[in-house]
Amino acid sequence: MAGLAAAMIGCGAPTVAPDPRPIGTGAEYTLEAGAVEAPGLPCGHRRRAMYGVHLELFADGLTVLVPSGIGIRPPWRGETPYVVGGACEHAIVTREPTGVIEVGRPGLTLGDLFRIWGRPLSRTGFAHFGGNVTTHVNGRPWPADPAQIPLDRHAQIVLQVGRPQVVAHPRYVFPPGL
Numbered sequence: 001m002a003g004l005a006a007a008m009i010g011c012g013a014p015t016v017a018p019d020p021r022p023i024g025t026g027a028e029y030t031l032e033a034g035a036v037e038a039p040g041l042p043c044g045h046r047r048r049a050m051y052g053v054h055l056e057l058f059a060d061g062l063t064v065l066v067p068s069g070i071g072i073r074p075p076w077r078g079e080t081p082y083v084v085g086g087a088c089e090h091a092i093v094t095r096e097p098t099g100v101i102e103v104g105r106p107g108l109t110l111g112d113l114f115r116i117w118g119r120p121l122s123r124t125g126f127a128h129f130g131g132n133v134t135t136h137v138n139g140r141p142w143p144a145d146p147a148q149i150p151l152d153r154h155a156q157i158v159l160q161v162g163r164p165q166v167v168a169h170p171r172y173v174f175p176p177g178l
Contacts, residue, residue, distance in 0.1 A: 023064075031065065031119075033067040035088075035090060035116060043087075045088070045089070049103060049104055050105065050106070051154065051178055053151045054155070054172035055099045055110075056157070056158045058161075058162075058165075058166045059161050060161070060163065061162070061165070064129070066101075071117070072090075092112060092151065099172075110146055111145075122147065135159055137157055138171065139171070154172070156170060
């Protein structure tokens with residue numbers, strides 16, 4: 001299969017991994033972190049992450065990095081690009097620009113993350129990217145409003161706008177402890 005690489009993982013079971021996508025460059029593809037007031041989602045003391053979720057963003061076939069510091073109010077502590085803490089933290093945070101989201105309590109949604117981030121999310125766009133949003137959760141199409149996606153333990157979420165469309169990754173290997 002052209003453009004795909006086969007890899008062996010686990011007990012020798014084969015899996016097919018999509019090609020990595022180039023990262024978009026310039027102001028258009030750069031998203032800033034944010035932590036705004038969100039009703040029902042208070043900012044408080046750092047809490048231990050219960051589990052992780054992985055989010056991938058694509059615009060016109062290019063990767064858009066999920067910034068570190070979402071859900072953490074400045075002044076930030078850490079060494080760029082890593083954020084280890086700040087003035088206060090919400091129940092959903094990012095500490096590194098890998099797309100790993102740390103979730104501090106069950107029952108939260110992707111819409112909650114975007115509300116805390118202070119960025120829009122709908123079927124017609126995310127952040128400042130407009131257009132029909134194609135959504136996948138764990139490799140399967142998500143036909144409903146992307147804001148309703150539950151942030152379940154180890155969910156792999158892919159949001160895309162524009163063309164070409166990227167093959168959605170079905171899973172992500174989380175670091176120990178998440």
